Amino acid sequence: MKLQNKLASYNALSKIIIISIFVLLLPFIVNYQAERQTDVRLRQKRDQVLQIIKTEGISQYLVPGQDSSFGSYNLLKEEYISLEQIARPALNLNSIQNSPRRVEGEIVDYRILSYTFPAAGNWYLMEIGRSRDIIYENNSVLQRFALLLLISMVILTIVSDIYFTKYLLSPLNIIVRTKLQNLRSPADFKFPRIKTTTSDFKHLDNSIHEMMERIELAFQQEREFIANASHELLTPISILQHKLENLNEHPDTSPELQVKFYEMQKTISRLKNIIKTLLLISRIENEQFLKVESVSVKDLLQEVIEEISYRLEAKEINLEVDLADDFICQQSNKVLLFNMFFNLINNAIKYNKTGGKLLIKGNLQPAFYQLDFTDTGLGIAPERLPSIFYRFKKISRGNAESFGLGLPIVKTIAHYHQIKIEVTSELDQGSTFRLLFPRQPQLKTA
DSSP states (O other), X not given: OXXXXXXXXXXXXXXXXXXXXXXXXXXXXXXXXXXXXXXXXXXXXXXXXXXXXXXXXXXXXXXXXXXXXXXXXXTTSSEEXXXXXXXXXXXXXXXXXXXXXXXXXXXXXXXXXXXXXXXXXXXXXXXXXXXXXXXXXXXXXXXXXXXXXXXXXXXXXXXXXXXXHHHHHHHHHHIIIIIITTOOOGGGOOOOOOOOSOHHHHHHHHHHHHHHHHHHHXXXXXXXXXXXXXXXXHHHHHHHHHHHHHHHHOTTOOHHHHHHHHHHHHHHHHHHHHHHHHHHHHHHXXXXXXXXXXXXXXXXXXXXXXXXXXXHHHTTOEEEEEESSEEEEEEEOHHHHHHHHHHHHHHHHHTSOTTXXXXXXEEEOSSEEEEEEEEOSOOOOGGGGGGTTSTTOOEEETTEEEOOSHHHHHHHHHHHTTOEEEEEEETTXXXXXXXXXXXXXXXXXX
């Protein structure tokens, strides 16, 4: 999962957890607050009554010294106030609690403030109550309002978090998209520095630039070494090969020595071919070949097949060519493409079974031209597939082993022409090497 999606998911999940906890606690919070507000209101009414009694006297409600009481309810029994003369209490009462009261034959649950006080030489009990149904009747509306408000705020913050996270991580996305993805070579790394105020992204960008510079330097030194070493080795090897040829043709050379000289010449020729191959790869990587030709894939394959036909016949390989369309590869190098096709077909013959088959199939796709080389050979083990294009990598194919540079050449040439390679293989069943040429508008009808 992308970092941006992880951050957005975390923000959304954390807010959902918070709102869930709040929803569970909301009724208790609202009810508690409603009771606290009711208590404040009851105390205010108590103080108002006491003020009236202080200024106008208790006789405003009761006749002092007589057994009487005063009660007042509003029409809907939502609130009431009562005064009753009592004996002197041991302790003054000043409390608020929930208690039921019978009013006109009906039990009503009230929140009641009870208060005792002296007036005109007597003690009185004052009760001021408010119906709990009235206290809580607006709570559900308040809870729904608070919940909707909270949900709206959460949605708003989630949306804002998503956009802010996207904006915050945009430099990282630019770094990954432009500087890390689809980077074919360190030499192609020519990008300006990312403009950002985030120091972490600046550090990452600078580190990538420094790393790519070191890699490019190492690549360049390796290429120069291979090119220089190849040039330096070719001359003494050619001289040695020439001297062996002269010794082999000398009249005093015995047949036994001629056989040994011949074996030595074969080894030197193989070494010379390896050096030439390394030099070729170095020249390709250093872009010393021009890509100015338009090459017909069909015609070029025919040339390769004609040149390698003797090997097909020697191993009795049944070749089938099925090209639905002839693709014209623009801005290419014919010699290099010939070399690429030759190595693919040569490998398909070399590691094929005697009397086996080789199918070359091409067809035009919407975004590319697909060219498959499918053989019925020894196949490649799955764990070996990732390393088949490594130079001098020991690759086992059935009972055969390869140390050659054929596939590395194929990979280098394909990379140079922006051709993608895909390989599928199954042991004892065969392999398929698929070339995907970037689609171009020129198409020659077959």
